[in-house]
Amino acid sequence: MAVQTVASTSNPTVDLGPAAALSCRECGHRVPLGPVFACEECFGPLEIAYDFSAYDTEELRRRIEAGPANIWRYAPLLPVPADVADKPNINPGWTKLVKADNLARELGVTGGLYVKDDSGNPTHSFKDRVVAQALEAARAFGFTTLSCSSTGNLAGAVGAAAARAGFRSCVFIPHDLEQGKVVMAAVYGGELVGIEGNYDDVNRFCSELIGDPAGEGWGFVNVNLRPYYAEGSKTLAYEICEQLGWRLPDQLVVPIASGSQLTKIDKGLQELIKLGLVEDRPYKIFGAQAEGCSPVSTAFKAGHDVVRPQKPNTIAKSLAIGNPADGPYVLDIARRTGGAVEDVTDEQVVDAIKLLARTEGIFAETAGGVTVGVTRKLIQDGVLDPTKTTVVLNTGDGLKTLDAVAGTGLTATIRPSLESFREAGLA
């Protein structure tokens, strides 16, 4: 069954499996697979067009189920060669879909509540999924250096994946990043370059470097490899449906940074429907932001189609993109599926981190506090239906944002005696 037909623009020298071409999301213009990210006709974003025409549904399902316990079980649906599982990579994915019965009781959800817990990835964030894809594209294009600009999770994911695959890595960060984050990124032994300036300066410099001979042979995972990189988020949709027994959830709550993850989850769900791997029935996608960086939520509530940039000011730093590239697409998906975009305060984020930890034993990054907090708010507001099957994403690990819950501490201090124990009311 053909989801998208083969382009005449295919690049015969590059084997990225079912990926047939790059296609502009705005004007549909097609170009061969290569390290490009913007349409030469209209400057719209390029994304992968696939040829899935050869697949038989049940054979594909069996092939996936017999695959490895990582994202490569979905190799037939990703821009990677068929033998990808044999190549050195970080092999993320197939993280736990936790049935969150305690949290469901607290939130009044009766239709089944699940947490997709991506803290189980190799460097403990969903970024491993997208970097693993970018790495395969870099390999296919003959790049030897893996690079990115980052302020946190991405730096670690790139450093780790490059180390495993034998690539050189060169990660650019603001020079005044917290020491803990620097250590996490530096330990993998690649180049870690501090840029005198803020994150915007870092990004601007990277764009310059791509256009310069000095950047030749460099794969910037989230710039010139972005079309491949972004596809990694589709695996979240695949895993959730397979872990539910090849079934679409009714509702998903997804964090929004650039918005790319949410749009690719929608793309993944649509592919599963078109391929016949899940029954076609309605689902709603809800986007979650922190109030201190809520450009998409603000636009959604105002009924706008465009997103007005904001200056971020929130503890949810991994979501703090004030000018989200995929914002308009997120608005479109939330409206088309009957979902919504909502935001919560930093205080609500912290409360939600603690709520998830004390009910399910999952210690989430601030981004997980955002999704759980927004889920609670949407239920209270009657927007999210508690009688429906709902999946909430936790995309990172609490160990990386300890500061957010630094107020948490000892419940009592006692002398080492039973008398002191009883005095403290602990018996």
Added chain:
Amino acid sequence: MAVQTVASTSNPTVDLGPAAALSCRECGHRVPLGPVFACEECFGPLEIAYDFSAYDTEELRRRIEAGPANIWRYAPLLPVPADVADKPNINPGWTKLVKADNLARELGVTGGLYVKDDSGNPTHSFKDRVVAQALEAARAFGFTTLSCSSTGNLAGAVGAAAARAGFRSCVFIPHDLEQGKVVMAAVYGGELVGIEGNYDDVNRFCSELIGDPAGEGWGFVNVNLRPYYAEGSKTLAYEICEQLGWRLPDQLVVPIASGSQLTKIDKGLQELIKLGLVEDRPYKIFGAQAEGCSPVSTAFKAGHDVVRPQKPNTIAKSLAIGNPADGPYVLDIARRTGGAVEDVTDEQVVDAIKLLARTEGIFAETAGGVTVGVTRKLIQDGVLDPTKTTVVLNTGDGLKTLDAVAGTGLTATIRPSLESFREAGLA
């Protein structure tokens, strides 16, 4: 096939699957399954005796392979009820066995080198395996509070598992623990009690509490539930062999804290052999310690059968048990299998953490630095055979011991310009 026959001492009210009784490791005296840990006859340690007599090898293998992607796939070999996977628990295990080809090249290993990476567990250490077992025993015995003394990994594992399973938790720690560790343990919302004193004072207090009415209904995972808790480490042996294609590795390098993990890995391997799940052929187990806490290594090198306690002074705090309860059993296993026990300096631990990170993209806790460092030393000394299949354990996560590699940092700082980039020699 019967590995151990059913005891007449079985407790008909407790369903812990194939667990038939508790048996003294020293004198063989048997008692019914219960929350006891020392032999009433000789004060020797009690361990689980199983009835595996009903198992057909190939049926058992199929049952395991069809099981969930966590330790409960081995439920038929563990002291848990058959329906354990349906009960709320933290569900650790089935962590990655990473083929470490880059590290192998650096160390000169040609026979296949693997890292069993337990940082992939829910709270990112192997402690989730043992706590998950203790939790099932606590449930079977009707306990409602899960407790432990801890200075780190165990506190988080107990807090998380208790939260998921709806138990009360009460964790005791020295009152002056580092703030980061307190936060990691406190976030799960249980009681976290600081004891005015050192870790020995905390332990002494816990022993007092078990004997007091105030401790009634309390399961101390590593005290009165210790026989059950300890069995969790067997799952490391099961997973390694299954992930190697139901094959014993030739050599294993295992960290030593109390020594319990190493003895239970040996027990697990022996069970697989007796059950016919792997071919019976020789394997060697090597124990790894930090020089600053190396009582077992010291005894091994001196040819002693007993272990003389030491006062720990090492950055590998999760291994810093100066008087390891299972030390003599470890010595016995290392000698019986033709292995060894070795130790490395803190400097070598840090080097090994960086080596593993830069070759395989795995950021290990100090305990992982100890095993990788010892592996390197044993190869250099001609003790470990580089032509044989070798598995090295990483039992924890580098994010929890960031201080150990705090010296790691930026490789360069530049202005956001290509000129500055070139000046720094990065082009």
